[in-house]
Every structure is written in structure tokens, then in C-alpha cells.
Amino acid sequence: MSTDNLMETYRLACERYTKAVVSATRTRDEAADRYRREAAEVKETAQQAVAERDTAMRDAVAAKKLVTEVDDTCADIWRRLGSYIGPKYTVITPPPGTAEDVSGVTDVKAMVERTRRTIALVQRGEVPFEPPKRAVPVAAVIGVVIGVLAAIGAGMLLSDSKDGHTQALSQAGALVVVFIGAFAGIPVLSGWLATRHRIGPRPIHIGACIVGAVVAMCAMAPFTFVG
Structure with missing residues (x-):
């Protein structure tokens, strides 16, 4: 092999070596850059996770404190409500130590729904007491009085009618x-x-009032509706 061939082979080998070194260096630099970027992303993600954990822990502490305050406030409200309308109607679990008072309450949903109705009644100015026994007779008496007054008023309208047009208006008014x-x-x-x-009127009270009014008007009809 001649000297020129040896030199050419050596030159080509040097070029390939140089290219390999450059390529390896570039690959190493790219890998280092990729590693730094990924490390920065992981660090940022870890910092965000730590911040979220700290926030969650603070929120949990605040929520626990808020729940305690709400429980205490609600317990005080229920006790006040129970002292006003009686625990029989509130059916609210009393403070610890007197749980035997509600030992018969097993359906929590029914208890909550009943309590909501009780609070709604109280907000309207009513209390869930049982109506007095005299409420039905009083309702009937009120209906009778109103019926008598209505019959008298209708009779007065009919008695004031003169001509045909006035009579038609009086009959409509009556x-x-x-x-x-x-x-x-x-x-x-x-x-x-x-x-x-x-308390509010029950259906039986409304019925007694209407029946009393109708009976009174029917009884007064022969005396007031006959001219």
C-alpha cells in the first residue's frame, strides 16, 4: 500500500472520529438539556403538589372548625326551638348524655323532613300544636255568623230592587x-x-266553617230571600 493511500485512510478515519465525537457530544448535551427540563418540570410539579397539600390541610382544619361551630350553633337553635314548641315536635337529637329521649327515632330522613316542616311552620309564625277541641265548633259558629250576615245582605239587595233592570242587578249581586x-x-x-x-286551619275546620255558612244561609232563605 502506498503512502498516499495510507494518508487518505488516516484522514478518513480522523474525519469519522471527529464526527463521532461531535455527534456524541451533541447527544450528551441534548440529553443533559432534556434531563434539566424534566428535572425542572418534576420540581415544579412537586412544589405545586406540596402547595396543594398545604392548602388542603389548611382547608381541612378550617372546615373542621366551621363544622364544630355550625354544630354548636345548630344545637343551640334546636334547644331554643325545643324549649318553645317542645321536643316532641322538633325530634332533634339532644346534646350527648340525653340520647334516650330520642331512642325511638330510627329513620333519620323522616326526622330531618319532619324538622324541616317544623321550621317552615315556625317561619310562617305557626307552631305544630294540635288544634284545641273547641276549634271545630268555633269554626262552625263563625261559618253560621258569616252565613247569616250574607243571607241578610243578599235579602237587602233583593228587597231594594224596583224595576226589571235593577232587579236583575240585585239578583246578580245577591x-x-x-x-x-x-x-x-x-x-x-x-x-x-x-x-x-x-296554628293554621285544618281541613276539618274549613269544612265545618263552610257547612255552617251554607246551613245558616239555607235556614235564613225563607226569611230573607222572599220579597
């Missing part, structure tokens, strides 16, 4: 008075129950 009189006692009954007993 019909309206009679119709209103059958139900006009309900607001009076509601006001009496709300003022005296802080």
Missing part, C-alpha cells in the same frame, strides 16, 4: 254575596287560630 258568604268565614277562622293558637 248571588255573589251568597257565594262569597259560603267562604268568607275561612279568613276569619284563620285569623282566630293564628292569633289565639298560632
Whole structure:
């Protein structure tokens, strides 16, 4: 092999070596850059996770404190409500140490729903007491009084009619008075129950009031509706 061939082979080998070194250096630098980027991303993710953990721990402590405050406040509200309308209607679990008072309450959903209805009644100014036994007779009496007044008013309208046109208007007015009189006692009954007993009228009270008014108007008809 000639000297020129040896030199050419050596030159080519040097070029390949140089290229290999450059390529290896570039690969190493790229790997180092990739490692630094990934390390920075991991560090940032770890810092975010630590910050979120710290925030969650602070929120958990604040939530626990808030729950305790709410429980204490609700317990005080329930005790006040129970002292006003009686634990029989609140069915709220009392403070620890007196759990035997509600040992028969097993359905929590029913208890919560009943409590919501009780609070709704109290917010409307009512209390869930049982109505007094005299409420039905009083409702009937109110209906009778309103019915008598309605019958008298209708009779006065009919007695004032002169000609045909006035008579038609009087009959229409008397019909309206009679119709209103059958139900006009309900607001009076509601006001009496709300003022005296802080309860709303039950269906039986409304029925007694309407029946009393209708019976009274029917009884007064021969005396007031006949000209």
C-alpha cells in the first residue's frame, strides 16, 4: 500500500472520529438539556403538589372548625326551638348524655323532613300544636255568623230592587254575596287560630266553617230571600 493511500485512510478515519465525537457530544448535551427540563418540570410539579397539600390541610382544619361551630350553633337553635314548641315536635337529637329521649327515632330522613316542616311552620309564625277541641265548633259558629250576615245582605239587595233592570242587578249581586258568604268565614277562622293558637286551619275546620255558612244561609232563605 502506498503512502498516499495510507494518508487518505488516516484522514478518513480522523474525519469519522471527529464526527463521532461531535455527534456524541451533541447527544450528551441534548440529553443533559432534556434531563434539566424534566428535572425542572418534576420540581415544579412537586412544589405545586406540596402547595396543594398545604392548602388542603389548611382547608381541612378550617372546615373542621366551621363544622364544630355550625354544630354548636345548630344545637343551640334546636334547644331554643325545643324549649318553645317542645321536643316532641322538633325530634332533634339532644346534646350527648340525653340520647334516650330520642331512642325511638330510627329513620333519620323522616326526622330531618319532619324538622324541616317544623321550621317552615315556625317561619310562617305557626307552631305544630294540635288544634284545641273547641276549634271545630268555633269554626262552625263563625261559618253560621258569616252565613247569616250574607243571607241578610243578599235579602237587602233583593228587597231594594224596583224595576226589571235593577232587579236583575240585585239578583246578580245577591248571588255573589251568597257565594262569597259560603267562604268568607275561612279568613276569619284563620285569623282566630293564628292569633289565639298560632296554628293554621285544618281541613276539618274549613269544612265545618263552610257547612255552617251554607246551613245558616239555607235556614235564613225563607226569611230573607222572599220579597
